Amino acid sequence: MKRLWMILLIAGLLLGAAAPAFAGTGLPVVGIPSLWTNHHTAFAGTDSITTTEDADTKTVAPPAPAAQSAAPSPSSPALEDSSIQTAPAAQPDHAGSSPSEAVAEEKPAEAIFSASSIPALDQRQSFYIDRGEFSRYLAQLYEGLTGHPLPTGSLTYPDDVPADRADILGLCALGLWEVQADGTFALNSTVTGEEAAHLVYGIITTADPMQKKDSDTALAFLQQCGIWPNGLSLTTPLTLGQAAAMLCATAKAAPDYAPVPSPPTGKTVYLTFDDGTSANTVTILDTLKAYGVPATFFVTGQADPALLQRMQAEGHAIGNHTASHDYAKIYQSVEAFFEDFQQEEDYLASVLGYRPTIVRLPGGSNNTVSKKYGGDTIMKEITAELLRRGYVYTDWNSEAKDASGKSMTPEQIQQAVFSTVGNRDQVIVLMHQNQGKESTAAALPGIIEEFQARGYQFDVISDHSYLHPFLTP
Ligand code: ZN
8 A cells, every 4th residue: 555645644734733723713613414313312412511622621531442441351251342343454445546656554444543643632631622623633534544635625715714724625525514604614613522423424434435324324323333432412512532532433443334242232231339348349249250240330439449459350340439429518519529529530540540431420310319409400410511521320220229228138139139120131230339238249149140040141331331321411
């Protein structure tokens, strides 16, 4: 393949991308027609975000696919690898290329676009990307996929497009960007999730028209291929971290945009254990190990670091259940919640070496006790902000009913679980691991055996797993 010129071009684009953001008009983006018909409920978004940059650099945008919250263990066959399938590099049609081009090394697919292509990504994860910056990366992606730059068409530069921004005219020539009503491109406006889906899908299907099927919608296609970041809503602005995740996943999936195998379609149970670690955690981990099944721990407070590391090493998923678990404190306001939440995240990161992106809200996302402290809409506000920051949260659809103070026998725990399972194919079981839950730990072998007898596989909660939120913002 003759791609040296292309690599040089990309390098040039990257240098250009480090230039200061464009001063623009700040005009609202003209809506792009909806491209899909089935809006997944999880993507219902909030309209309240209007700023172009989020100054809170401590927030965590969704990880690139390489940084999944769950750490799959090679020793645990029940854990499915839901990461993006990697495929050989795109093989663009070079019928029209000149024989005088220098011969370059074949590039691996993932090198077409990598997170490191984006200047200062780690510091700007949660910043909103604007149209001007996103255009650069889309052009880069297009070149990587096709081996040639975007067509420029016959457009002339509107007033707000600098003369070196052929990428913007190229996207416009492809019908992906529209000139705004005032004749500008509103380069410093944010990009909604819906626009981002339209643009990335447009790049893929222009680069490789074979990908386009009549039944496809942009969102469905991106979801099936694992390109759509979980937790991104259609209506909220895209963060730089989310943009990076989408672009990298697109490059990795090229040229075979095969559907990823997750979430599983078969009968799957997600065993989840909440609250602080205790001696019961050891029993639970021993049982899980003996049966070779993974589970998810939503931990709170200063959980035992050795137990956290054991969970991680044995292929279990770990999620944030807040530091204090104190309703009066965390549900006072969105700010109060995230202060406490961040404290737990920092602690978990210091032990685990990564920041968990899966969350369980104390009391569940639809708890009503929070209203007393933060008003009627506090849970909607918190869940919307969690999604905006790239987290996913889940409640449950089966429970051990072991949270109340009254003592239960292991048989009663098991009975409670299976009285709430019903005929569901996707079951998320709520249990607890803290001190006093000896019966839960003792009931676990029977619970695992019964799920196995009913034909369930075991999986962990992750960015790409089945989720069961009671409340969607
Ligand atoms: Zn709890």
